[in-house]
Amino acid sequence: VENIKQRSLKQVEKNRGELTKILRELIARPSISGEEKEAQLYYAGLLEDLGCQVDVWEPKPEDMLINPNFLANRDQYSDSPDVVGVLKGSGGGQSLLLNGHMDVVPPGAIDWLQSPWSGHVEGNRLYGRGAADMKAGLAANYIAVKSLLDLGVRLKGDVLLESVVCEKTGGAGTLSAIHRGYRADGAVVPEPTGMQVCPVSMGVIWFKITVTGKAAHAATTHLGVNAITKAGLLIAAVDQMNRQMVAEKKHPLYGYHPTPFSVNLGVVTGGAIPTSVPDKVVLEGRMSFSPDETVADAKKLLEAVVHETAAADEWMREHPPEVEWFGFFLDSGSVDLSHPFVKTLCHNYETALGRAPQVVGSPFGTDAGSLIRYGHIPTVIFGPGPSSTPHKANEYVDLDSVVQTAQVLACTLLDWCGVEE
Numbered sequence: 001v002e003n004i005k006q007r008s009l010k011q012v013e014k015n016r017g018e019l020t021k022i023l024r025e026l027i028a029r030p031s032i033s034g035e036e037k038e039a040q041l042y043y044a045g046l047l048e049d050l051g052c053q054v055d056v057w058e059p060k061p062e063d064m065l066i067n068p069n070f071l072a073n074r075d076q077y078s079d080s081p082d083v084v085g086v087l088k089g090s091g092g093g094q095s096l097l098l099n100g101h102m103d104v105v106p107p108g109a110i111d112w113l114q115s116p117w118s119g120h121v122e123g124n125r126l127y128g129r130g131a132a133d134m135k136a137g138l139a140a141n142y143i144a145v146k147s148l149l150d151l152g153v154r155l156k157g158d159v160l161l162e163s164v165v166c167e168k169t170g171g172a173g174t175l176s177a178i179h180r181g182y183r184a185d186g187a188v189v190p191e192p193t194g195m196q197v198c199p200v201s202m203g204v205i206w207f208k209i210t211v212t213g214k215a216a217h218a219a220t221t222h223l224g225v226n227a228i229t230k231a232g233l234l235i236a237a238v239d240q241m242n243r244q245m246v247a248e249k250k251h252p253l254y255g256y257h258p259t260p261f262s263v264n265l266g267v268v269t270g271g272a273i274p275t276s277v278p279d280k281v282v283l284e285g286r287m288s289f290s291p292d293e294t295v296a297d298a299k300k301l302l303e304a305v306v307h308e309t310a311a312a313d314e315w316m317r318e319h320p321p322e323v324e325w326f327g328f329f330l331d332s333g334s335v336d337l338s339h340p341f342v343k344t345l346c347h348n349y350e351t352a353l354g355r356a357p358q359v360v361g362s363p364f365g366t367d368a369g370s371l372i373r374y375g376h377i378p379t380v381i382f383g384p385g386p387s388s389t390p391h392k393a394n395e396y397v398d399l400d401s402v403v404q405t406a407q408v409l410a411c412t413l414l415d416w417c418g419v420e421e
């Protein structure tokens with residue numbers, strides 16, 4: 001197998017041009033969450049050319065029930081088909097699932113030096129919305145498998161190439177694929193971790209706090225109750241909660257991250273005109289939590305802070321603010337460092353790059369939590385870099401790191417799935 005590994009490393013390098021071309025084709029098909037169809041059908045075509053059995057389907061809301069805390073934000077997925085290609089092994093090996101999400105966040109209005117869909121290359125950088133997060137990962141998944149096929153390698157275990165929708169809006173695509181029965185003995189999600197190996201993924205959930213006041217003319221403030229002022233009490237309390245979380249919530253694999261588990265208010269809506277006492281304010285925020293905690297624990301923490309703040313205020317005691325969990329929830333997940341799949345990936349990282357990987361917790365929420373908790377698949381997040389460009393203007397990926405990701409994946413496939421001699 002060591003000999004095949006060395007040839008595979010070279011073959012992936014040889015396929016760098018094709019990898020770049022495919023990544024540009026993916027970026028040229030804008031796939032903002034909810035509009036992934038064109039890019040997904042292109043990827044399905046690639047998988048068909050590889051000789052996979054390809055399954056393309058529209059997720060259904062009831063598929064997501066495998067995650068009892070899923071927060072629905074759509075009722076139909078006609079422009080968001082999921083895609084899975086299965087390459088059957090010869091038998092007797094372990095299976096490997098290579099997952100990736102096709103959806104990207106909107107480009108934003110300003111600051112792009114070139115079109116976000118151009119995929120232009122400058123030196124080692126390939127630019128575009130989704131370049132790093134995570135079309136590079138999808139391209140690396142494909143090239144890893146293709147390179148082995150180019151060499152005539154026949155794997156014993158099945159390989160599943162999965163391209164999902166709606167990760168950015170809460171992971172409906174991966175949940176649907178699990179529901180449809182796509183499971184494996186190991187999985188990799190090549191999110192842009194900057195080549196760090198992450199067997200642990202944080203949980204992320206959104207919330208909304210609705211604060212009620214009493215409307216009045218601003219000339220008669222004594223007749224009203226100002227919802228903005230009341231919201232201010234809650235804003236201060238959530239800020240205090242954040243500082244406490246950052247100080248107290250630790251995890252051994254998150255030592256590198258100053259604020260892994262935190263709460264952030266991202267949107268404040270309320271009031272109409274300066275001459276009115278406002279009667280309603282809505283605060284929206286995001287909370288991240290450790291894989292050692294359940295989502296129920298995380299929810300309780302915020303609900304308690306809101307409840308205590310309200311209890312200390314005469315008006316809010318009678319008119320309690322309402323907490324809702326809405327729109328987005330990616331569960332946390334964790335695989336033991338001693339698990340054979342984690343060891344196999346780390347070993348092949350060394351084979352490909354000549355040094356041991358950094359093993360840390362994922363800096364963001366990912367679909368790995370669902371694969372681990374609801375698919376019962378040992379899953380590692382590992383992909384190209386840098387990890388700092390997603391969601392920003394001029395997002396780019398470092399092409400060398402995409403090639404290296406594909407090399408690590410190719411070698412991992414050989415070990416994990418086994419090779420038919």
Ligand SMILES: [Zn+2]
Binds near residue numbers: 133134167191
């Ligand atoms: Zn991502």
